Amino acid sequence: MGKVVCVTGASGYIASWLVKLLLQSGYTVKATVRSLSDPTRVEHLKSLEGAEERLHLFEADLINEGSFDSVVDGCEGVFHTASPVFFKVTDPQKELIDPALKGTLNVLKSCKKVSSIKRVVITSSMASVMFVKNPSKPGFVDETWFSDPDLCEEKKEWYALSKTLAEKAAWKFAEENGIDLITLHPGYVIGPLLQPTLNFSSQSFVDLIKEGKELLPGGVYRYVDVRDVAQAHILAFENFSASGRYCLVGKVANSFQAMEILKGIFPNLVVPSIITENQGAKPSYEVSKEKAESLGLKYTPLEVSLKDIVQSLKDKNFLSF
Template sequence: MAEQAAAVVCVTGASGYIASWLVKLLLHRGYTVRATVRNLSDPQKVEHLLALEGAAERLKLFESDLLIQGSFDSVVHGCQAVFHTASPVALVASDPQKELIDPAVKGTMNVLESCKKASLKRVIITSSMASVMFNYNPLGPDVVVDESWYSDTAFCRDKKEWYALSKTLAETAAREFSEANGLDLITLHPGFVIGPLLQPTINLTSQSFADLISKGKEVWPSGVYRYVDVRDTALAHILAFENVTARGRYCLVNKVIRSSQALDMLTQIFPSLELATVDKKKNDGVGNGSLDDNLPPYKVSKERAESLGVCFTPLEVTFKDTVESLKEKGIIDF
């Protein structure tokens, strides 16, 4: 552990939701962190990172652009590992190629090109369940999704699932490049990430969770959520570096539940919340259209994540901490 804690590592897109927690936990474990942001002059990108415990001694910020080749060369030089988290997240895009696909794919390749030039132990990429589940495979209570599943690019294009397409193309390109160039690549695939916010601006999944609370809004057409705690997600990145036997892909999902179940759980934790209700008779898009809250929509395997040492935070704790964080930041009020 002493050797690992003394390591110098790079985190790309460090101002983001998962990445901010990753930087926090790395500093807490004694790592020296080189972190990239898009704009060093933007206080919303840097101030919360500079305020982290240990930042003054072991955090250095760099300005890098995903679409500029060589932008990461000087940052990754001398690092033992790179955590590549930087990638745009959006459910809607007017120009999917420019807004999502190019930054995800070209950005990943630019980072890996820089990693190829450096002597690295390992490259860990933050992918998504979006590169695992968007395909024609049937879902139902008896189905267990695992790392052998891959999203289908034809399906993504047909359904206009541009974010899923960007993550799928980026993962495929990264794996092909790493295999051809001898990089030790690990991809992590978190689901719907919630938990306390460190950054001053709200991210997509946190906003969606706030919408679920305030409006009863079903963010996904199916009203099904693959929840995972942001702290568990960040820690899984570190464990993927520290565990010498780690290989390949890791799904990160604590529990799959429906909107109605999430709202019921929130009502139990916060009785004072006046929550909108979800029509439990509505077709949830899974199985034959009959919604039974006693059955899971489907499951996501935890086996490989737990083999890394991930102990998933109880969902009730994640919900409580998320709501309290959103309230503290003035995003919800009750």
């Protein structure tokens, strides 16, 4: 209550919920966006309860070193969520790797200058966890997994490469400069939208519902609710004993299972029949919940997350039925 924290990339899907929950908890939030003049980035944040009194918006550019100096000044905690998310790119270095890697280091360099900062929490991804050549426990993914940059490059998984390189650089910088760092690794994030535009994961969910276009091979998704991810950020900051990396996955399920759940909840929703090679089979792996739950995180049931994202997409006219 009353603490000052910073959220980078505040207009994003996860970050908008993080700002909302921080304000609800009494925090004062200094939040960065790419453009203060773009209403799609700022109006939904300004309308949050407590925003008028305790939300301060700033423009900042990930690539420009020093652009976060004034924002993190006076903060006790920094939540770095800003990083581009897309899978199809023409120039991976410019579009994904530089913003993720340089952006993360620029934020950490700014944090290094501020003695009041107690902890930095970075939003990473399961993409920096999953790409392992010879895992010791193939069917059970946990925080000991770390994606291999060479494998990411070999498979042309540029998003995974960007998140992996950014995380490795973050841990190295934090260790060398005495920064208390935590990284969070959400899977495929679903749940209601606060922002007025579709982000990458909600757009891909619309494509899945409308056209049966599967984002992931075999249609196996590591689902997690956006509200749980936002809550995990706050728990990771507030829990004194929190440390290291945290996988954030509520349930691993096939896309056809999600469609079956949705058909039960929304009888009028027409969804395509998704046929995958492993239909009827259980996913070949699970992701550990133990470490995240040790923070006090309670995962939202998949049925609730699916219901809420579809209702949200309908309310915002991205789906009609």
